[in-house]
Amino acid sequence: MCSDKILTGLLAVSYAIYLLLGAIVFRALEKNEELEQKRAVIQMKVAFLQNLAHLTEADVEQFVKNLTDAVQRGVYPVGNESQAEDSNWDLCNSFFFVAAMVSTIGYGTLCPKTVAGQIFCVFFASFGIPFTIVFLHRVSKMLFLPCERLGRCLYERGMRKKKIKFLTLLFFLVMGILVFLCLPSVVFQVMEGWSYSEGFYFAFITLSTIGFGDYVVDKQPDRNYPSYYRFLVAIWIIFGLVWIAFLFNLLTTLLEDTEKKIAQNLHKRGKA
Amino acid sequence: MCSDKILTGLLAVSYAIYLLLGAIVFRALEKNEELEQKRAVIQMKVAFLQNLAHLTEADVEQFVKNLTDAVQRGVYPVGNESQAEDSNWDLCNSFFFVAAMVSTIGYGTLCPKTVAGQIFCVFFASFGIPFTIVFLHRVSKMLFLPCERLGRCLYERGMRKKKIKFLTLLFFLVMGILVFLCLPSVVFQVMEGWSYSEGFYFAFITLSTIGFGDYVVDKQPDRNYPSYYRFLVAIWIIFGLVWIAFLFNLLTTLLEDTEKKIAQNLHKRGKA
Numbered sequence: 001m002c003s004d005k006i007l008t009g010l011l012a013v014s015y016a017i018y019l020l021l022g023a024i025v026f027r028a029l030e031k032n033e034e035l036e037q038k039r040a041v042i043q044m045k046v047a048f049l050q051n052l053a054h055l056t057e058a059d060v061e062q063f064v065k066n067l068t069d070a071v072q073r074g075v076y077p078v079g080n081e082s083q084a085e086d087s088n089w090d091l092c093n094s095f096f097f098v099a100a101m102v103s104t105i106g107y108g109t110l111c112p113k114t115v116a117g118q119i120f121c122v123f124f125a126s127f128g129i130p131f132t133i134v135f136l137h138r139v140s141k142m143l144f145l146p147c148e149r150l151g152r153c154l155y156e157r158g159m160r161k162k163k164i165k166f167l168t169l170l171f172f173l174v175m176g177i178l179v180f181l182c183l184p185s186v187v188f189q190v191m192e193g194w195s196y197s198e199g200f201y202f203a204f205i206t207l208s209t210i211g212f213g214d215y216v217v218d219k220q221p222d223r224n225y226p227s228y229y230r231f232l233v234a235i236w237i238i239f240g241l242v243w244i245a246f247l248f249n250l251l252t253t254l255l256e257d258t259e260k261k262i263a264q265n266l267h268k269r270g271k272a
Numbered sequence: 273m274c275s276d277k278i279l280t281g282l283l284a285v286s287y288a289i290y291l292l293l294g295a296i297v298f299r300a301l302e303k304n305e306e307l308e309q310k311r312a313v314i315q316m317k318v319a320f321l322q323n324l325a326h327l328t329e330a331d332v333e334q335f336v337k338n339l340t341d342a343v344q345r346g347v348y349p350v351g352n353e354s355q356a357e358d359s360n361w362d363l364c365n366s367f368f369f370v371a372a373m374v375s376t377i378g379y380g381t382l383c384p385k386t387v388a389g390q391i392f393c394v395f396f397a398s399f400g401i402p403f404t405i406v407f408l409h410r411v412s413k414m415l416f417l418p419c420e421r422l423g424r425c426l427y428e429r430g431m432r433k434k435k436i437k438f439l440t441l442l443f444f445l446v447m448g449i450l451v452f453l454c455l456p457s458v459v460f461q462v463m464e465g466w467s468y469s470e471g472f473y474f475a476f477i478t479l480s481t482i483g484f485g486d487y488v489v490d491k492q493p494d495r496n497y498p499s500y501y502r503f504l505v506a507i508w509i510i511f512g513l514v515w516i517a518f519l520f521n522l523l524t525t526l527l528e529d530t531e532k533k534i535a536q537n538l539h540k541r542g543k544a
């Protein structure tokens with residue numbers, strides 16, 4: 001039991017180091033490229049402003065097209081020269097990018113643009129994704145402990161095994177929906193100013209690892225987030241990913257059971 | 273064997289119907305909202321053009337901010353009123369969105385904006401993702417057939433089981449990298465005008481289900497794609513997802529074996 005805890009600790013630390021090293025490399029590879037692109041967009045804006053008196057419709061259309069391209073490439077053209085020095089690829093954002101990548105959520109709010117960054121991405125994720133799975137396997141053992149305890153408690157009171165299985169599953173499902181979807185939605189409502197349904201949608205899209213990137217936490221420039229918020233979100237994602245993987249597994253098993261029954265029916269008919 | 277083929281067919285057809293129904297519902301829910309947003313952006317552009325002679329720096333900044341918001345919401349402000357009638361939510365794009373969602377790739381180039389669309393998204397994906405897993409399980413059986421045949425062939429020639437396992441794995445790995453990553457990268461190079469490394473990066477980001485959405489196939493307005501291209505991409509994704517899931521599984525097993533060895537060492541030391 002003690003060596004098991006040491007192993008969990010070792011795994012968590014080495015996983016964190018792996019992510020941190022990745023974040024440092026991506027920052028080194030991407031920061032300059034991004035600053036150059038940002039400066040180019042701001043220069044384009046300055047040139048547009050200087051020419052304000054002599055603009056044609058075609059100029060505006062070209063300006064809109066260039067701006068659209070820049071935003072789609074992840075360069076935000078709002079603000080002036082001084083803000084151009086703020087990088088999306090600081091260590092914190094780079095770590096967020098790496099974590100979103102290896103969990104396969106992949107919001108896509110920040111993406112590598114350099115050839116080196118893209119190639120490193122492929123290698124880093126090739127090992128990072130299995131590493132994440134191993135880490136989450138270990139977390140899942142912790143998450144299932146309360147369910148096991150509940151099961152043992154009910155078994156000692158003389159309940160039938162089938163009923164226990166059903167009850168622990170129900171407990172796991174209902175508690176999970178409350179703790180991983182309903183409760184976080186309230187937190188996002190307060191912290192991000194989203195509606196409750198937007199918070200719920202974001203929570204589901206994140207934990208299911210779809211990660212559209214239309215809603216992302218901790219990213220609105222006009223909001224102040226407390227320092228513990230990021231930490232809470234990380235904990236929520238780690239346990240939430242495990243919970244939803246279990247849920248999808250359960251639904252997959254149910255579907256495959258149905259499939260087997262249909263196969264048996266087909267087989268019987270084929271023989272008849 | 274025959275009933276097995278019928279079952280595969282049934283599964284594929286019901287899966288396709290599920291996706292198609294989803295695409296129809298999303299189109300119905302989202303199309304109007306998107307058209308309204310698009311019209312609003314184009315009106316803003318027209319107002320900006322009319323006021324061209326009296327613009328201040330602050331006006332331009334506000335215009336840039338509004339445009340940035342629009343692009344981030346997925347409304348592309350390039351073009352004029354007539355183009356505003358083209359919807360991102362036609363049946364084809366809606367189907368592409370649904371497929372990207374249930375495979376958890378989630379490029380995020382198209383996202384539901386209405387409350388109804390977002391709620392439907394949660395329910396549709398809750399069953400759609402397990403459904404996809406069941407479908408891919410069935411595909412994986414087809415994909416592993418050549419490997420099994422190769423193994424049987426080698427076994428009949430008197431090769432040792434361990435060596436056969438290693439050789440089939442190597443065959444699976446090398447063939448997979450060639451067929452699912454290297455070859456498609458060449459196709460993307462030709463069809464999308466990306467560099468080879470960009471194509472490789474896109475292929476990996478898609479099949480690993482990270483799906484940043486910075487590169488998406490069949491979406492560049494200035495390119496003509498042949499009609500079979502979409503079909504080829506769909507086939508590539510279906511088989512590629514199965515292959516890469518197997519690859520990640522393999523790497524996870526390797527990591528967990530290492531973990532076990534470390535645990536045994538820790539246990540021995542704890543006893544000593």
Ligand SMILES: [K+]
Binds near residue numbers: 378
């Ligand atoms: K994803």
Ligand SMILES: [K+]
Binds near residue numbers: 105107108377380
């Ligand atoms: K994604």
